[in-house]
Amino acid sequence: MASHNSIGSSSRSRSKQTSSSQxxxxxxxxxxxxxxxxxxPTKGKRFFGCSYWPEQxxxxxxxxxxxxxxxxxxxxxxMEKETRICELEYEMNMMKDKVKRLKAKKEKxxxxxxxxxxxxxxxxxxxxxxxxxxxxxxxxxxxxxFFTLVLLMK
Numbered sequence: 001m002a003s004h005n006s007i008g009s010s011s012r013s014r015s016k017q018t019s020s021s022q023x024x025x026x027x028x029x030x031x032x033x034x035x036x037x038x039x040x041p042t043k044g045k046r047f048f049g050c051s052y053w054p055e056q057x058x059x060x061x062x063x064x065x066x067x068x069x070x071x072x073x074x075x076x077x078x079m080e081k082e083t084r085i086c087e088l089e090y091e092m093n094m095m096k097d098k099v100k101r102l103k104a105k106k107e108k109x110x111x112x113x114x115x116x117x118x119x120x121x122x123x124x125x126x127x128x129x130x131x132x133x134x135x136x137x138x139x140x141x142x143x144x145x146f147f148t149l150v151l152l153m154k
Contacts, residue, residue: 023048023071026059033065 025031031048046065050058063071 023063024075025050025061027051031061031063
């Protein structure tokens with residue numbers, strides 16, 4: 001990587017290029033295509049650099065023009081991954097909403113089952129009371145019949 005001191009800028013303007021040839025720096029702005037103007041082995045070589053270079057707030061982005069396809073591929077891959085992350089976050093939020101709805105439905109069903117259990121218990125007690133009443137009534141009838149038989153036999 002060449003140092004900033006050995007690199008000159010052919011222009012500071014951010015001319016719009018076609019979207020397929022755009023390279024973006026770490027500020028997420030179009031990195032302008034520049035040419036090395038200083039004497040040395042890289043003189044005349046073209047490069048993409050931070051859109052704010054040579055200002056102090058540069059992000060340090062630098063790529064030779066002949067390496068740009070790799071950068072574009074990586075930037076495209078990053079965009080695809082970010083898109084997938086957004087899709088997964090959306091799906092996760094949908095699942096969270098579904099879980100909330102199912103929990104609410106479960107709570108409602110649990111309440112209904114508890115109410116049915118209480119009603120069933122009450123019905124069982126009523127049936128037991130009715131069975132006890134029937135037994136008492138049968139016992140009373142048999143005792144009257146027995147008493148009547150005993151009286152008649154005397």
